Amino acid sequence: MSISPRPSLNRRDFLRLSGTLATASFIAACTPQTEQTATQTSSETQSPSAEHPQPIINVSAPLAVIALNRMAFGPHPGDVDTFNALGRTDEERLQAYVQQQLNPETIDDSDFESRYAAAEFETLHKSLEELYADHIASNPYDSNNDAYWEWYSKPAYELVEATLLRAVYSRKQFSEVLADFWQNHFNVYFWQDDGVPLLASFNRDALRANMFGNFRQMLEAVAKHPSMLYYLNQNNSSDAGPNENFARELFELHTLGAENYLGVRDPNTVEKDANGLAVGYVDNDVYEAARSLTGWRVDDDLGDWEDGVEKTGGFLYYKPWHDRFNKLVLGHYIPADQEDLKDGHDVLDLLANHPGTARFIARKLCRRFISDTPPDSVVQAAANAFTEFRDAPDQLKRVYETILLSPEFSQTFGQKIKRPFEATISILRALNSDFTKVPGGISWMLGLMGQPVFEKRSPDGYSDVKESWANSMSILYRWNFTVGISENWMDDEDQGRTLRTDIFGQTPSEIRTAEGLADFWIDRLLARPMDDSARAAIITVMAQEYDPREVLPEDHVQYVLPAMVEVILMSPDFQWK
């Protein structure tokens, strides 16, 4: 491990911005607060929140809203109508939408593709080997120079930019949601040592290439990818001293999950299932798996001192490092001196086929697509599909289909809140914002919300439950983000990157009362009504000193409209999914 270089984030613009805005905060701070504030504080004092069970929120939403907020990063203008035109009944519409999104190759994505082409990414077309050669082995710059580190990290930065671009504009929305899911499941930290530029390949070749396919294949692609080999120290694991980092997370995070970890125990005491396999894993299984995987490394002999190792940057099975003796994993005997790679493949087989893995992956997918605490019924149905189709080339597609067409999917809403990434993308989509190269400020704000893209340092990925995101800093920057976008404050002048949102231009010119404008934008952004009190609050922001039903002067509309739209986007209603 070493401290990775961390180029300064693009904060200058914000610091500059702050000077002009400080006054507003000052005024706000002087605004008298209602009695409610004091009451709220003292009621928390007397009856602390944790003593109450969390109230169940009964939020309902049209199916289009459910589908577009879970299978997509929220609706883009027109998406709700398009969804509703897919069939005569909700069932037909969902069925059609799911089939379309599960088969992304059938979707015309030419608008996104031309935008992607216009972004002119320099490095994302490169193969793993090209990334390694161009950005690591033969980086043309002097390593004492900033240019060296810029070139080194460029593919990873471009990946972040392309990820944001895709998430906002691609019509293959479910693919983008899945890419986010799997990137978090098989998390690799952006600044992990040695292989930063290879992240672009990891995301594309290990995850995206397999996410509609077979889990066992994806698992192997991940286990052999240099990004993961470097990140979890598998690259140094040899028979002389297996490094257990990757093996441990392979069990705990990638396959069986902590729910199947039985702790530090004698493996002989673990119960076996009908096939003689251990029902869960203990530390000994981790060590034996680590031994099985010794010799799995990167072909990265930059110093030309190892026999039989080149510097292609690809996966290498390095036999001199492999522990050739027998192993016992999950009660399964792996004999000594098997053919090359087979010990590791056996471990992946055992894990991918284990019923505990089916349940763990199924539950995690249901947590993403349905609820923080998904009902067992749908988890079991998804696990059954995972097991039934475990040898199928479209195993994962079958599992997604089971979840998305389950009654639980259509019948729940509001049991999750959007994570910062989802909230950010959904705001850009809802407002039809326009960018090609995303300004640096977006990543900076995602950092303040607690979810900088690909920068989760530990291997568990970002949390997928609301408790992790309902904190003051994260919520505040969700709000600030809506303001930054709506007011067009996010341009990055130094890099010539613009991000533009024309709220006024998207508002029909015949609607000019505060009520009318509020109703138009509530429908446009939420695709469902708000309750009366929230609606009234929105109208009040729009009307200011005017009557809610009178025709507002044009300059008032122009000035106040973004502020009203911001409040709708800041509302709790916009955060549910």
Next chain:
Amino acid sequence: MKTNRIPRRQFLQGCSAAIASMAGARLTNLAFAKEGDTSDILVVVFLRGGWDALNVVPPIDGNDRGFYELARPNIKITDLLQLNDQFGLHPSLGPLHDLYQAGKMGIVHAVGLNYDTRSHFDAQEFIELGTPGLKSTTSGWISRHLQQTGVSSILPVLSTSGLPTSLLNFTPTVSLNTPSDFSQWGNGDLLGSQQAALRKMYGGESLLHRAGLRTLDALNIVSPLVEKEYQPSNGAFYNDDELGQQLKTIAQMIKLDAGLRVAAVDFGGWDTHEYETDGNGGYIANLLDQLASGLANFYLDLDSGYTERLSVVVISEFGRRLVQNESYGTDHGHGSVMLALGGNVNGGQVYGQWPGLHNDQLYDHADLAVTTDYRQILSELLSTRLGNSNIESVFPGFSGSYAPLGLFR
């Protein structure tokens, strides 16, 4: 909008009379909270990743030094700062060694989670929930402590890195990175009406609603009170690293006298599976240097009338394996080291029963054993410094085993 450059006095003068009376009431309330409550301000620093306790506080002499050096030929630490006859401190922790010698810092060795796990995420969760082995607990240990004692200020709890599990389900927690980042953007004179609308819309009972309202309340407290440029006391200097900036924020919030009771800090990067050291320097030395500099300057800064009411504990989910691995690192282990700093810490001592490093004395024949349950330390802290003798309410099922070590006065 970032920094609010309006001094506090000017803030009070600047508001209209009616508004100022409201603000004044709030400030009185805060001051009241400070007068009435004499328990310590608790700062919990969680070192994520499992710090290598045996390289932080290695044995200095005897058989155990021999076992240690044998197990760690390439990553052993030398030139230790002597703590007592038995142990030394990593040379990068010089500033903390000074506090130890001044009696302001105590060390507990072979302490930790007395539960069989080497998983980061399980261990962190169990420690923070305060219920080893039980994940279904719905609140963190700090949450339960604060529920037991009650909170009476507007800014009782601060987290500088999201919401840690120890504060699970405690709504009054305010999370913020730096005070200057904690301000609301808005288009000039429309922000007030936006905030009024938000206050209405977030008036509900769900987790999200309550968090939104808490955000609005916190904005009222933090933005106006933060002065233009924070000046630490006593010449303290915070490094421009993650920990330094978090501790600076907490010091600043403590000095607002806004009734802060608990602050939680995360400091990650301790999962040293490879290339842990380079002689006495290298990766872990760099982390320890940040830790020592951050904590020592924090202490120095608050040694301006606050340390008598300050208790800082440093904890990690586990220690690491005695034997180094072939990557010149260490894998997940068991027993660990905790640090306690404060004006009422019985410092200058290493606490805990030392289990030894002979193979038969190791946990699972591999790791430093746990002889002191981490809850002993926190329970003593609760009852001695935090005004909460109801240990059972915070650590259910544990109070029967509670036996204070005498770490706190």
